[in-house]
Amino acid sequence: MTFSYYPGCTLKTKGKDLETYAIKSAEVLGVTMEELEDWQCCGAVYPMAKNEIATKLSSVRALVAARDKGQDLLTLCSACHHVIKRVNNDMANDQNVQLKANNYMALDVPYTGETTVIHYLEMLRDRVGFDNLKKAVVNPLKGVKIAAYYGCMLLRPSKTMAFDDAENPTIMEDFIKAIGATPVVYPYRNECCGGYVAMENNAYATKKCNTICTSAKEMGADMIITACPLCMYNLDANTTENNLPVLYFTQLLARALGVEEDAQ
Amino acid sequence: MSHNKETLREIVIETAGINPRKCMKCGKCSGACPAYDEMEYHPHQFVSMVEAGKIEELMNSEAIYMCLSCFACVERCPRGVEPASFIEAARLALIRQSGKNHLKAEEIPAKLNDKLPQQAIVSAFRKYSK
Numbered sequence: 001m002t003f004s005y006y007p008g009c010t011l012k013t014k015g016k017d018l019e020t021y022a023i024k025s026a027e028v029l030g031v032t033m034e035e036l037e038d039w040q041c042c043g044a045v046y047p048m049a050k051n052e053i054a055t056k057l058s059s060v061r062a063l064v065a066a067r068d069k070g071q072d073l074l075t076l077c078s079a080c081h082h083v084i085k086r087v088n089n090d091m092a093n094d095q096n097v098q099l100k101a102n103n104y105m106a107l108d109v110p111y112t113g114e115t116t117v118i119h120y121l122e123m124l125r126d127r128v129g130f131d132n133l134k135k136a137v138v139n140p141l142k143g144v145k146i147a148a149y150y151g152c153m154l155l156r157p158s159k160t161m162a163f164d165d166a167e168n169p170t171i172m173e174d175f176i177k178a179i180g181a182t183p184v185v186y187p188y189r190n191e192c193c194g195g196y197v198a199m200e201n202n203a204y205a206t207k208k209c210n211t212i213c214t215s216a217k218e219m220g221a222d223m224i225i226t227a228c229p230l231c232m233y234n235l236d237a238n239t240t241e242n243n244l245p246v247l248y249f250t251q252l253l254a255r256a257l258g259v260e261e262d263a264q
Numbered sequence: 265m266s267h268n269k270e271t272l273r274e275i276v277i278e279t280a281g282i283n284p285r286k287c288m289k290c291g292k293c294s295g296a297c298p299a300y301d302e303m304e305y306h307p308h309q310f311v312s313m314v315e316a317g318k319i320e321e322l323m324n325s326e327a328i329y330m331c332l333s334c335f336a337c338v339e340r341c342p343r344g345v346e347p348a349s350f351i352e353a354a355r356l357a358l359i360r361q362s363g364k365n366h367l368k369a370e371e372i373p374a375k376l377n378d379k380l381p382q383q384a385i386v387s388a389f390r391k392y393s394k
Contacts (some may be wrong), residue, residue, distance in 0.1 A: 009382040009386060010381045010382045010383040013381070013382050014379065014380070014381040014382060015381055016293075041386060043384050043386060043387075043390050044386040044387035045333060045386075045387045045391060046333075047390070048280075048333075048346075048349050048352045048353075049279045049280070049281075049352060049356055050279060050280070051278065051279055055390065077383070077389065078280065079383055152332075152333075152334040153333055155339075156335035156336065156338065156339045156340045157335050157339050158333070158339060167339075191298055192298045192299075192332045192334035192336070193333065195332045195333065195334065195387065196332075196333075196384055196387035196388040196391060197329070197330065197332055197388075198368070198384060199367070199375055199384055199388035200329075200388070204302060204330075207329070208298060228383075229381040229383050230381055230384050230387070232381070233379055233380060233381050233384060236379065237377070239378045
């Protein structure tokens with residue numbers, strides 16, 4: 001199985017762990033991630049304004065590059081996934097965005113949202129299959145209680161993201177079960193960590209993250225997993241009460257597949 | 265430059281792409297909002313203030329920088345009103361004016377730390393600056 005792969009800015013810098021464990025684990029599972037050439041930063045937040053066009057073009061370029069290779073576009077960072085998937089939805093359904101982006105880009109073949117955007121977790125669930133993942137596990141994480149932190153970007157708005165049930169998701173808990181660990185369900189798993197507001201207001205993020213970590217800890221979690229570098233940062237660096245270890249889900253995947261050390 | 269009240273209202277509604285009159289004032293958006301306590305005006309108020317043309321009040325409120333873009337209000341609105349889109353539109357009405365950026369490039373170095381991911385800088389910049 002081969003995908004076009006869009007890493008995004010943070011996975012080449014502060015969020016390297018999210019990527020290196022993902023690539024190594026994918027190899028074990030027979031999945032090849034072909035990084036797009038000359039990809040551009042997605043902008044990290046979806047431009048909601050109907051009259052924003054230029055800020056969507058970097059996503060369109062990635063989507064076109066995958067289409068031209070005849071591949072689905074695999075994402076890993078929650079924010080990149082959110083932005084690229086929603087821009088793809090605009091290119092398919094918003095005629096204003098579609099027309100203006102195509103007018104500007106003057107592609108040989110106009111782009112109208114043909115590419116399938118798939119997040120790494122969806123790839124594990126829908127292409128590899130959690131049953132097959134379970135069979136590939138050599139080091140089941142028995143007895144480890146893991147709280148999945150979904151945050152916002154993967155789930156909402158569910159009409160476009162179509163990732164999982166936005167209010168009661170199960171994909172990360174099913175992933176945790178597949179690697180042999182025990183999922184801990186807690187009420188704040190899909191509440192915002194404070195996101196980019198932490199840039200100018202740390203206390204605000206701390207308030208959010210303390211609630212999240214306290215909730216996870218009270219439900220008995222040993223650790224928290226995430227797919228988002230900004231959630232990772234807030235939960236790790238801006239939490240002051242009931243801190244728990246925060247890991248990228250790909251690190252535990254690599255651990256369960258026996259390639260955690262190879263990835264380093 | 266300053267616009268008249270009605271022009272500003274039209275710009276914000278066009279930018280958001282939503283008709284605020286669809287709102288049935290159930291308050292579910294504000295009930296779902298994780299930033300509620302931080303905001304002078306809450307999501308349901310944004311919608312009704314846009315409808316009433318009180319755009320300058322929104323543009324001058326710190327509340328436009330408190331929205332986390334978590335999309336809880338968008339997800340839970342039974343009428344598809346998207347309060348977050350109005351908050352974004354009010355913020356854009358301000359920062360699209362020259363010299364009105366909320367976050368300036370020269371402020372960034374002082375905010376950096378060893379763990380801060382690029383994603384935080386990029387997203388804050390996209391939200392707060394044009």
